[in-house]
Amino acid sequence: MAKPTPLSGFPEWLPDGRIVEQHVLDTLRHTFELHGFAGIETRAVEPLDQLLRKGETSKEVYVLSRLQEEGLDKLDQQRADKQLGLHFDLTVPFARYVLENAGRIAFPFRRYQIQKVWRGERPQDGRFREFVQADIDIVGAGELPYHFEVEAPLVMAEALGALREIGLPPVRILVNNRRVAEGFYRGVGLEDVEGVLRQIDKLDKIGPEKVSELLVTECGATDDQAKACLALASISGSDVGVIDEVRALAESYGAVTELLETGLAELGALIAAAAVRAPGVVVADLKIARGLDYYTGSVYETVLVGHEQLGSVCSGGRYDTLASDGKNTYPGVGLSIGVSRLVSRLLSADLVQASRSVPSAVLVAVSSEEERATSDTVAAALRARDIPVEVAPSAARFGKQIKYADRRGIPFVWFPGSAGEDGVVGADQVKDIRSGDQVDADAASWAPPAEDRWPRVVPRG
Template sequence: MARITPLSGFPEWLPDGRVVEQHVLDVLRRTFELHGFAGIETRAVEPLDQLLRKGETSKEVYVLHRLQAEDEEDATAPRSEKQLGLHFDLTVPFARYVLENAGRLAFPFKRYQIQKVWRGERPQDGRFREFTQADIDVVGAGELPYHYEVELPLVMAEALGALRDVGVPAVRVLVNNRKVAEGFYRGLGIEDVEGVLRQIDKLDKIGAEQVAALLVSEQGATAQQAGACLDLAAISGSDATVVSRVRALADEHGAGTELLDEGLGELAALIEAAAARAPGVVVADLKIARGLDYYTGSVYETVLVGHEDLGSICSGGRYDTLASDGKNTYPGVGLSVGVSRLVSRLLSAGLLAATRGVPTSVLVAVSDEESRATSDAVAAALRARGIPADVAPTAAKFGKQIKFADRRGIPFVWFPGEEHQVKDIRTGDQVAADPAVWAPPAEDLHPRVVPAV
């Protein structure tokens, strides 16, 4: 168990857990960069009025006060416009960054951003008050071609797929499209699209029968309209038949609209590209409603196969207006990996482990304190060739120095002398070696993350 949480909702890892998290972050970063996303960071704070602009009080923002200001001022005074809060996601600060730097960025602008975010919610399994997100977004100036809605979930599928070999389960990216749902509902004669989406979002919790009842009692749908909405939500699949089934359903109810056609065209393009580039990963799932109230095109959720109870570990979608300064509008599409949620499950379920919690590959022993400089020189020679090396803390008996290495999972102990020797403490094999030449096997050079056996 690498996890320790003495302050509920603020996860921290022991060094071996951090090796796992760092590996996840390194793989995500590498994949994002291979696809041309530029890395940026934004400050942790935004003006409170910006954070609350969309009425997102459900996110439970942490507001900041300077301790001394608190003593000085009346703490009950009305919030000033300059009051700052910690960001609860990386989308709001990115939108602000885009507006602030629009003249200095080249559009379409592809960026990744890996940072902590904070939400003062009640902590639960996989739901933290402080957690790391890894986001990719593409934002255009004025316009943004649809093909990015195909590309971005595939980049995420590739990034998460690159973690398969260390023991991360397969992912399934579930996709839907606002235009399909809205086009279909409008075709049925339903006006309150958001209201219907809110009810459909309850399907997993309360079941189809109850949702149908709510659609009638709350949204004023007819029984037939409610049935059609549920039939739409029941459609899912990873090939083109999804599109034909939706079309057949729309024909049956006379619910065809231009918007539906546009949405189905987009969904078909996404399914087709995904089937070619990441077979079996992307699944159209027409019951996905979360986020469809603010996304305007594609919407994505991602589950870890076998860990669906964890909820989505990577969500996002298309915004026609990610940002706007009155003069220009910046449409965007992006996804966000919940890194802490993912890593927390990987560790608590014991799906993988680090081979060791320290970077050190070689511990150089010290015969006596007078010859510490000799041991330092050996370590320096190894480091100069990229081999992480540490020197024993004291000139204790060699048995104790070997135990020091063993406790940390350091595979090799080096004994300086007229003839240098290096011992693999796992096998006991000890050989003569030259600090200017010898190297550990590649798999022992750095800590690795390996699947649980």
């Protein structure tokens, strides 16, 4: 077989990288479950019309098709198969899941979901065509109290904070409230709220001068209105003083509205709670827009401090109309972590490492092929006590078997006892090949140090 050509955008970690990824996933899952979120998994495909409901038409959806289907001509086959696509996020499948199971789940429904998703976009640093997402959502039936919009980002802050011990950089969760932005824009006389948000969302990419021009040319704003929008977008802070700053700006432009005040009250509640539970982590940033035709209340974006160029590694917000069957509406709030993006940065920036690349803590040596059953018995006894073990692949000289363990990163080699000239079987021995220490051992009681039993993920250096 010819050497395969690499396919970009589909990450395949080496074993030590996979250990890092699994640790991240286990940590997230544990935190989510601590907060009462139940895990679910949905199918990989959804009808195309459902996939496009979220409004993110710029996303390239992978279409599902079959090369052959008996009983269909080619045109009919294409029409039938192209009605399905691979999901590009986990929110649209979750909305469908809620509608299909509304009569069997208790509301408010708290779920987490960790699965692969697919997007046909240009691969680049931190962006993949196939990647793992980890989502949490809280969905209500008919209504969802605002305090869940406070809780959701704080759960994510805790989950990401739990990864600091392995070397994850500090995170900043940037929050805004769509009611604040809409109330302010309407207060200064701008009706094209989505258009204004679309331009403000470009601030970090093209700068305030070009955004100001676009507000005038694309949204019909006056120079003074554009100046007001940019002034609002420039406000940020991690304490409730930011609320007073926004209100003062609105008063100076005569832009205080009921919608603005509602949004400020909600944003203030979130910032106040975050200051207690996650001080310095949650920051109000009035330029955050997200999901222009999708989110209706709080919106969130998360960046790694010192790695801001990577973009948001976690985002989400409040939505009111994604899940509705025409009679009942299920509003919700949720956030999604781009796990593959997070792991890729941890690995590429050499921020973390696995203590070894294989699960095995012990290699049981084989004295001879005739005595392999003895080694298998030792391995079984150790595994029964939750110690990961493998048996040497061949009965080579012990020196070669030790070198094999060293190449694999296995810290201990076990030597089964053998009969001496007097026929007496000697004690088993285990050797720490890092230090050279070798001691008598019994498979029924010996255990490696806790830090060596399983691979660990630790900060590099």
